[in-house]
Amino acid sequence: MTAINQDFSLKGWLGKSAIEDIGPNIEGVEVWGPKTVQAFRKQLLAWYDQEKRDLPWRKEKDPYAIWVSEIMLQQTQVNTVIPYYHKFMRQFPHVQALSQASDDDLLKVWQGLGYYSRVKNMRQAAQQVMEEYGGKFPKTQAELKKLKGIGPYTSGAIASIAFNEAVPAIDGNAMRVFSRLFAINADISKARNQRIFKAVIAYVLDPKRPGDFNQALMDLGSSYELPKQPSDPESPIRNFNLSYLTNTSQNYPVKQSKIKTKTISLNALLVRNERGQFLIQKRPSKGLLANLWTVPLFEQTTQDKPSYENLVEETQEIYHFHPIVMKTPIGHVKHVFSHRIWEIDLYFAELSWTKTELAEVEKTDWLYLHDLDQHAFPTVQMKIWKALHDYLKNDE
DNA sequence: CATCCGTGGGG
DNA sequence: TCCCCAAGGAT
Numbered sequence: 001m002t003a004i005n006q007d008f009s010l011k012g013w014l015g016k017s018a019i020e021d022i023g024p025n026i027e028g029v030e031v032w033g034p035k036t037v038q039a040f041r042k043q044l045l046a047w048y049d050q051e052k053r054d055l056p057w058r059k060e061k062d063p064y065a066i067w068v069s070e071i072m073l074q075q076t077q078v079n080t081v082i083p084y085y086h087k088f089m090r091q092f093p094h095v096q097a098l099s100q101a102s103d104d105d106l107l108k109v110w111q112g113l114g115y116y117s118r119v120k121n122m123r124q125a126a127q128q129v130m131e132e133y134g135g136k137f138p139k140t141q142a143e144l145k146k147l148k149g150i151g152p153y154t155s156g157a158i159a160s161i162a163f164n165e166a167v168p169a170i171d172g173n174a175m176r177v178f179s180r181l182f183a184i185n186a187d188i189s190k191a192r193n194q195r196i197f198k199a200v201i202a203y204v205l206d207p208k209r210p211g212d213f214n215q216a217l218m219d220l221g222s223s224y225e226l227p228k229q230p231s232d233p234e235s236p237i238r239n240f241n242l243s244y245l246t247n248t249s250q251n252y253p254v255k256q257s258k259i260k261t262k263t264i265s266l267n268a269l270l271v272r273n274e275r276g277q278f279l280i281q282k283r284p285s286k287g288l289l290a291n292l293w294t295v296p297l298f299e300q301t302t303q304d305k306p307s308y309e310n311l312v313e314e315t316q317e318i319y320h321f322h323p324i325v326m327k328t329p330i331g332h333v334k335h336v337f338s339h340r341i342w343e344i345d346l347y348f349a350e351l352s353w354t355k356t357e358l359a360e361v362e363k364t365d366w367l368y369l370h371d372l373d374q375h376a377f378p379t380v381q382m383k384i385w386k387a388l389h390d391y392l393k394n395d396e
Numbered sequence: 397c398a399t400c401c402g403t404g405g406g407g
Numbered sequence: 408t409c410c411c412c413a414a415g416g417a418t
Contacts, residue, residue: 073414080404081414114402117417151416171414191397218414227412228407258411259399288401336409338402379403400418407411 004028005196007183008246018043018239026203027196029182032240040240041206041213047236048216051223053078056085058215063137063162064095067125070154071118078222084113095135099126103291107376114379116290121149139163152194161211168201169214170194173221178204179253180231180243189257263341265300267307269315270330270388271323271349277366278388279319280375288337293365293375295384297344311347319362323349331387335380342380346387 005028013019018040021033032040052058055078057069068088072081088109092098101123110119125147129137137144141159144150150158156169168174175188175197182200186193206213221227224235231241231249243249271279280293298314300307308325316322329345367375372385 070414075402075413075415077404077413112403114404115415117401118415121416149416153415157414169414172412173414215414221414290401336403339400398418401416403413405412407409 005184005186005193006030007185007248007251008242010182010242013242013245017245019242023203027199028186029184029196029200031182031200031203036240037204040204040237043236043240044216044220045206045209045212048212048219051219051236052215053219053222056082061162063139063158065089066158066162067137067150067154068122070157071122071149072113074118074154075115076113080113084110095126095129095137098123099130104376107291111292111376112379112382116292116378118149120290124148125150137162139165141165141167157214160214164211166205166207166210168198168205168210170197170201171218172227173225174201174214174217176227176253177217177220177225177237180225180249181237181241183242183246183248183252185252185254187256188253189255259339261336261339261341263343266342266344267298267300267311268294268333268344268346268384269296269298269311269323269325269349270346270384271296271315271351273351273366274353275366277368280365280367282363288340289378289380291376292378292381294378294381300345307345308347311349315349319364321351323351325349330391333380333383333387335383344380344384346384346391348388348391 010019010022010030010032014022018036019032020035020039023031023033023037057065060066069081069085072084091109092101106119106123107116110116128147129135139159140163141155144155144158145152153169153171156167159165159167160169178184178197178201179188184196186196188197220235220237224232231238231244235241235244238244241249243252269279278295280295282291282293283289285291296315298310300310306327308327311325312322326348330348331346333344333346335342335344365375369385369389377385
C-alpha cells in the first residue's frame with residue numbers, strides 16, 4: 001500500500017539499490033532505516049568534500065558573513081550574489097557598521113539585486129543584535145528566527161553552518177532533492193506541506209555535520225538535481241533516489257503556483273532644466289521599489305487624453321511648473337517584475353528655468369546624467385537612463 | 397494562507 | 408518572445 005504522500009514503495013528496491021533497510025513512516029512518507037540513512041550521509045558528504053563549490057562565504061565561519069550571504073541568496077542565484085557580497089562586506093564589515101548605516105547607503109549597495117526590503121530588514125536585525133545580544137549573533141535557530149528577515153530557512157542555514165546546530169535548512173533545493181529521493185507528491189508550494197519535508201529531512205540530516213549536509217543539498221540542487229530536468233544519471237545519490245529508480249524523477253517536485261502578471265502602462269517625464277539636469281523623485285517608503293529613485297512616472301489610464309497633455313497637466317498639479325513636452329515619445333522601456341509588467345513611454349520635456357525649491361519638499365532632486373552614482377536606481381530606471389542617453393546621443 | 401516583493405538566466 | 412525558475416520572508 002502506497003503511503004499517502006508517496007507514489008512508490010521502497011520495499012521493491014531492497015537489495016537492488018543502495019536501499020538496505022526500511023524505517024518508520026514519517027508524515028505519510030515511508031523512509032529508510034538506519035543503515036541506509038548512514039550510507040546516504042556518507043555518500044553525500046564524501047561527494048561534497050570532493051566536489052563542493054568554492055564560494056566566498058564558505059571561507060568564513062563568522063556568523064555575520066554567513067548571514068549576509070544567506071539573505072542575498074534568497075531567491076537569487078549564486079553568480080548574481082558574488083559581486084554584491086564582496087562589495088557589501090567591504091562597506092559593512094561587521095554588525096555594528098551595518099546597524100548604523102543610512103537608508104541611502106544601504107539601497108545604493110543593494111542596487112540591482114532586487115527584493116530591496118531585505119536590506120532594510122537586515123539593518124533592523126543588526127540593531128537587534130547590537131541591542132539585545134550585545135553585538136554577538138545568537139547561536140540557536142530559535143533565537144535567530146526572532147531577528148527581522150530571518151525565517152525558517154535562513155535560521156536553519158545560519159545555525160547549522162555557523163554554529164553546527166543539527167537543524168535542517170529547507171529551501172527549494174532541499175525540497176526538490178527530497179521529493180525525488182522518496183517520490184513525495186506533496187505540493188512544495190503549499191505551506192501546510194512544509195512539515196512533511198521538515199520531518200523527513202530532519203530524520204536524514206547528519207547531526208555531526210549539519211552545515212555541510214545542508215550545503216551539500218544546495219550543491220546537488222544546482223548540479224545533478226536541477227529543476228525542470230530529471231535527475232542526472234551521474235548524480236551521486238542516484239542509487240538512493242526512488243524517483244530515479246522508477247524513472248519518474250521528472251515528476252518531482254510537485255509544485256503549482258505562478259501568479260499571472262498584470263501589465264501597467266506608464267508615461268515617464270524626462271524633464272531637463274536650463275542647467276541640463278533631469279528631475280528625479282524618491283518612491284514611497286512602502287511597496288514596490290520602496291525608497292528608490294526614478295524619473296516622474298504617471299500611470300496611463302484607459303480613457304485618457306493624449307499622453308503629453310496628461311504630463312503637462314499632472315506636472316502642473318504636482319510640481320507647479322509647466323514644461324514644454326514633445327508630443328511623441330522618444331523611446332519605450334519594458335520591464336518585467338515578478339508579478340507585474342511596466343510598459344513605459346518616454347516623453348522628453350524642457351524647462352526654460354530651474355526650479356530649485358522642488359528639492360526637499362517633494363522628495364525630488366535635479367540630477368546631471370554624469371552623477372548617476374549618487375542615488376539608488378532600480379533596474380527599470382537604469383533602462384530609462386540608457387534610452388535617454390541613446391536619444392540624446394543621436395540628437396547631436 | 398495567498399499575495400507582495402526584483403532580477404537575470406535558460407529553455 | 409515568453410515562460411519558468413532561484414539559497415524566502417513579511418503581511
